[in-house]
Amino acid sequence: MDVVSALEALQGRGMEVLSAIADGRLTRQRLIDLGHPQSTARAWARLSEVFFGPTRSRRLQAAAVAAARDGGLSVDALRAVDKHARKLLKDASVSEWELRLELCGLTGTVDEIERQAAARVREINRTVADAERKAFGRRSLKGGKNTDAQGLRTITVTLPERLMATTLARLRVTAGRLRGQDAKLSYEQAMADAFLSHVGTGAGVAAGTVPPIPLVVIGLPDWARIHRQEGDETIFALTDGTTVTGAELVAGQMAEHHLVGVYGPVEGPVNLYRSERLASGKQRMLLAAETILCPTPGCTTSADECQVHHLVAWQHGGETNVASMSVVCRVHNARNDDDPNAPPRNGRLERQDGGVVFHPPDGRAVETNRHPIRELSAMALVNA
Ligand SMILES: [Zn+2]
Structure with a gap:
């Protein structure tokens, strides 16, 4: 079988894949061995649990599985269905499984199903009393842990739409002022600068809650080289999960914010x-x-x-x-x-x-x- 036939064979058979995961023919480890990232293996296993695991709505679950089979939904389409079904608010006019059944009947490309499902769930959620307060309960700020190849980190902020709109409007005012002072700033750069100026650097930290001071980990031979002004390009890790070069350490750019731990054989009263x-x-x-x-x-x-x-x-x-x-x-x-x-x-x-x-x-x-x-x-x- 060539790869194109292999892909064609998978077309419309998302439910069969999930069923194979449910009955153990396809394990998470096997998915990883087949080249899928851990996140995909985890998501597929969770999806399989949704459609084939225990539920109090067995009849609706079976109907949803049948609908998705008939409609030939792919695993990606089913992920879109489940993602939006999970966003149904409590006290909505339909149950989560009634909604899943309805969404499993959607047709079109994955992107079309994604948009239709989002719109349908939003429509139902709008009718829930207190929807806005419930949305506020789901506010979050996530990420910021992974450094990309260019040394950047990204956070994702989730807020109810109106609060996000007013928050961004405030940032835009500052960004506009910053661009007025520096025409070379791009819109995105100006927004990032506005964010930094609003958040400040530590100004908002409550009294008495000092963030931990990161420790730089340096082996004894490197420590000696740094003192001889060599090893400028050597990279060291900090306990806050970031890295620093020898040159940056010597320049003392971070002097107020870190400790240096020279890591040789460490002795001391550590046995309590x-x-x-x-x-x-x-x-x-x-x-x-x-x-x-x-x-x-x-x-x-x-x-x-x-x-x-x-x-x-x-x-x-x-x-x-x-x-x-x-x-x-x-x-x-x-x-x-x-x-x-x-x-x-x-x-x-x-x-x-x-x-x-x-x-x-x-x-x-x-x-x-x-x-x-x-x-x-x-x-x-x-x-x-
Ligand atoms: Zn962990």
């Missing part, structure tokens, strides 16, 4: 054993430098945003020394299977050969977080 449940500040810094990011595979949360995690849970006799701890993000800390003797559910973190590794719940080989910045972590520098 059971006398103290909470990790000391020094231990926290060592652990942050060790891992730079949450050690869970695929996680991008910086060590500074992480919580101290007891690899051997406190109730199972875990000691408060660095070897029995790591820093782990809030989500993965909560998901970790703390009891090594209980049946595995989400998998667990463990220290192995010095580093922290993840044991998948299905018994596959241990994995590590292979994010590139972790090659600059203290653990990697020490083991290099």
Whole structure:
């Protein structure tokens, strides 16, 4: 079969793909092995759970599956259907499954289905009492964790439409003024500058809530080279998940905002054993430098945003020394299977050969977080 026939064979068979995931013929790992990103494998598995998993509306679920089969919806079209069905507000005039059934009857390209579904759900939601307050409850600011190849990070802000419109209108006034002063500014640059001037740099931080001070992780030989004014291009990791060059460090551009940790064999009063449940500040810094990011595979949360995690849970006799701890993000800390003797559910973190590794719940080989910045972590520098 050539690739074109393979793609044609898939046409209109989204439900069959989801059904294969539901009955175990197609696992998440298989999807990843076939070249799909982890996010896609996760989304497809979740979608399969929606259409084939347990629900109180079994009859409507079966009808929706049949409608999508008849209409020949692709997996992408079904993702659009589910994405908008999830946006149905509580107390709407139709139930979520009545809506899914209706949306599974949509026809056209994926983009057309996407637009029709969005418009239909918006129409229903408008009739819900208190819709605006409910929309406000879904406000969010996300992202800002991933650096792209040009050194940029992106956040996504979600607000009810009117609030977003007035917020942007305010930014536009400032942006307009900035462009008046500098004709070379593009509209997008002026909006970004306006955003920065409105948010300020730390001006809005409440008293007493000092953000953590990032620690720069430097191996002993590099430290010596920097002092000889060499190694300008060497890149170092900070515990807030960003990087800095030797030249930037020497220039002292960030002097007020960071500490420098020269990471050789570190000695000190780090063994507290059971006398103290909470990790000391020094231990926290060592652990942050060790891992730079949450050690869970695929996680991008910086060590500074992480919580101290007891690899051997406190109730199972875990000691408060660095070897029995790591820093782990809030989500993965909560998901970790703390009891090594209980049946595995989400998998667990463990220290192995010095580093922290993840044991998948299905018994596959241990994995590590292979994010590139972790090659600059203290653990990697020490083991290099
Ligand atoms: Zn994590």
